[in-house]
Amino acid sequence: MTNTTSKFDKDMDRDAAILLYGNAFAGLFITFITSTFLVFAFTYPSVEHFTLDWWFVMTFVLLVRLVDVAWWKIKLQNTEFDGKRSVLFFVTGANITAVLWAIYLVHSTTMNEDIEVATTIIAIASMAGGSVAVLTAHKFTVMFYPLILLLPGSISLLLSDKYNFQLLGVLGISFTLVIIVIARKSADFTRHTLFLKNQNANLILRMEEKVKQRTQKIYKLSNLDPLTHLYNRTAFLNQLKQLTTTNSSPFALLFIDLDGFKKINDSIGHKAGDEILRKTAERLKVFMLNSPLLCRWGGDEFLVIFEEHNPELIVKNAKQLIDVLSQPIAIENSILSVGATIGVALYPQQANTEERLIQFADMAMYYQKKQMRSTVGIFSEQMEKLYSYELHLKNGLSKAIEMQQLRLVYQPILSAQGLNVVSFEALLRWQIDGENIPPDNFIGIAEQYGLIHEVGAWVLQTACAQATQWQSEQSLAICVNVSVIQLQDAGFINIVKDALNNSKLVPERLYIEITESVFASDIVFIEEQIKQLQTMGIKVSIDDFGSGYSSLSVMQNLAVNMVKIDKSFVDNIDCHGGAIISAVMHIAATLGFLVVAEGVETEAQADALLKLGVHYVQGYKYSKPIESKQVNDYLKSNFNLLSTDSNKIANSTE
Structure with missing residues (x-):
């Protein structure tokens, strides 16, 4: 507020200076002409020396004032000049001029003839009246100037012995009083006018500042990110x-x-x-x-x-x-x-x-x-092709369930000792426009675009429903792969419950398979989810064990029922893979979980796994994934291989 007031006062002073200096040239010119006329129009030996000296002094003062006016107009007028200082300079010169006129008038009333005195007082009275318009921007000066011009001379005339001079004195004093009243009112009006002008200008400035601030705020809201202040x-x-x-x-x-x-x-x-x-x-x-x-x-x-x-x-x-x-x-x-x-x-x-x-x-x-x-x-163009292909898969996958393009195939899991079928792993297949899309190509896309929840729920519902159609004397388990993203969903447990309720499949026949990437997730929440599943009677297994994120301490906390050894270790069973599988079997014995070796393709691999004590095997050596409608035929053809071990994995409580 103080800064605003200070600026307001400065603006008032500048406006006053502009008004004073605006008509200064004309005022100086009139003053010079009048003083020259009065001095040189009437010449008397008795006053010639004084009037010449007075005229030189007056001319010098007018020249100094002229320089000041010229300097202001050329150097200061269009700048943020000091208005108070400029006004002080101007009124000082004006008041000195007034004093000089007063001296001249007083001297004239005592030394000159009637005609000269009358002419002089008329000329000075005219200048006093004109000063009201010229000096109205400064209240003291506009009142002082006519007062000092007329009052001393009028008093001198009033004290004269001449009746005519006394009349002029009375008129001069009366005129002085009238001029002062007018000058005061004019000064107040001018001051009020300047006040209103600057007040309005100040209000406009404030409004413009508010508009500017509002504009900047709107710009920020519409163009800048509120957190980083970068472009949005x-x-x-x-x-x-x-x-x-x-x-x-x-x-x-x-x-x-x-x-x-x-x-x-x-x-x-x-x-x-x-x-x-x-x-x-x-x-x-x-x-x-x-x-x-x-x-x-x-x-x-x-x-x-x-x-x-x-x-x-x-x-x-x-x-x-x-x-x-x-x-x-x-x-x-x-x-x-x-x-x-x-x-x-x-x-x-x-x-x-x-x-x-x-x-x-x-x-x-x-x-x-x-x-x-x-x-x-x-x-590169290769990236564009890959992106277009992924976009094609993403769009197709969003409608795959509706278009009935998804189906499940099943690969049997057998006991390593008697090669008895004990369960099936459900594997998702997708065919679009006659093209079979490998799971490795579309599962990642489903996870990336949030489609995995819908697809995963469909897999659970379908696998549980089809498992109830298997014709077998023993209760075969169904293993369903679940994405970590699904497991992290707070509503996942309800999805599993719905699948079991709708299919009437007993929970003990369902295995939920999760990959090792679970160890890189919010392990506390994952532990809680797994405990809820196991409380329901559902078993939990870790798929592709050893391929990436394994953590034995977390394995102990999770207390899973089974681990599936990754195919890469089975492929290298004659080298380091065998040692790793052996270590896993020792850990399994300690922590109490069963072990499945997946990706078994040769007799040599099968024999080595049997010697290492692996509990269950899965792979192309035993069977490729088969269609749902072929499962019962497969079970019939392998009936002679079934034994009492068939319920072991399904009913295991390890």
């Missing part, structure tokens, strides 16, 4: 579009995706996640030298434009950027770090529109992340 998606698209339509110079668009961010965000909390995003944005700004061509695309994805055309330099700079973004971040006494995978699209070599550039850079990033995280990849 809409603003960046506009900038990129402008760049592609007006710029002929090549550049590279980098699509940056943080590695490991989701795990930190989910496990530590969104507050830590937000801090990582803010820190990432700051590092991007520093690395890009505060270039505006930065964007938070969404989530943990960022877009950057490199004004560079050499692919080698682009990759080099992108690798340096990955190193910068991968540096540890201190958050609440914790040291966290994320990596970054970068996809690059080149303009105009690969695309010349903003949509295609972003699409290609995204493809390159996604492809690179699948190959090796925290690396850089430049878009």
Whole structure:
């Protein structure tokens, strides 16, 4: 408020100075003409010496004032000048001029003839009246100037012995009083006018400032990401579009995706996640030298434009950027770090529109992340073909259940000792447009796009329902693979219950198979889910054991019922694979779980596994996956091989 008041007062002073100096040239000219006329129009030997001296003094004062006026108009008028100082200079000169006129008038009334005195007082009275208009911007001066011009001379005339002079004195005093009243009112009116003008200007300035602030706020809301203060998606698209339509110079668009961010965000909390995003944005700004061509695309994805055309330099700079973004971040006494995978699209070599550039850079990033995280990849036609194929699979998979394109096949699991069929593993198959799509091609896509929940529920429902149709004297178990993403779903237990209730399959005949990637998840929640399944009577097995994330301590906590040794160890059973399988069997004996060796294809492998004490075997040596309608025929053909061991795995409580 103090700053506003100070500025308001300064503006008032400047406006007053503008009014005073505005008519100064005319006032000075009139004063000079009048003084010259009075001095040289009437010449008397008795006063000639005084009037000449007075005229020289007056002329000097007028010249000084003229210089001041000229200086103000040339040097100060169009600047933020000091109004108070300018007003002081002007009124000082004006008041000195008034005093000189008063001296001249008093002297004239005592020494001159009637005609000269009358002429002089009329001339000075006219100047006093005119001063009201010229000096109205300064209240003291506009009242002092006519007062000092007329009052001393009028009093002198009033005290004269001449009757005519006394009349002039009375008229002069009366005129002085009238002029002072008028001058005061004029000064008050002018001051009030200037006050209103500056008050309105101040209000307009405040409104403009508010509009400016509101505009800036709207700009931020509509163009900047509120968390990182980088361009948001809409603003960046506009900038990129402008760049592609007006710029002929090549550049590279980098699509940056943080590695490991989701795990930190989910496990530590969104507050830590937000801090990582803010820190990432700051590092991007520093690395890009505060270039505006930065964007938070969404989530943990960022877009950057490199004004560079050499692919080698682009990759080099992108690798340096990955190193910068991968540096540890201190958050609440914790040291966290994320990596970054970068996809690059080149303009105009690969695309010349903003949509295609972003699409290609995204493809390159996604492809690179699948190959090796925290690396850089430049878009290629091969990536586009893979992306198009995945998109085709994603779209097809979303309608696969409705179109009845999915089916289950079953591969038997046999006891290693008597080769008795004890269970079947349900394997998902998908055929679209006459093409059989391998599970390795579409399961990852189902997980990536969130389709795994619907597909997984269908598999559970179908497997449980078909298992009840098997014609066998013993209760064969059904093993169903479940994605870790499914297991992490809070509603998964209810999905399993629905499958059992709808099919009337007893829980003891159902095995849920999960991969080792479960060990990299929220293990506390996974443990709770597994305990709920086992409480229902359902068994849980670890598939592909030993291939990636195995943790013996976690295995002990999970207390699973079975592990399936990965095919890679069976293939190398004559080398290190045999030693690993032997170690697994010792652990199994200690922790109390059964062991299945999958991928058995030769007699030699089967004999070696039997010697190592493996409980169950599965593989092409015994049977390829068979269609659901062929299971009963398969069981009949193998009836003579069935033994009392057939219920062992289904009814096991280990």
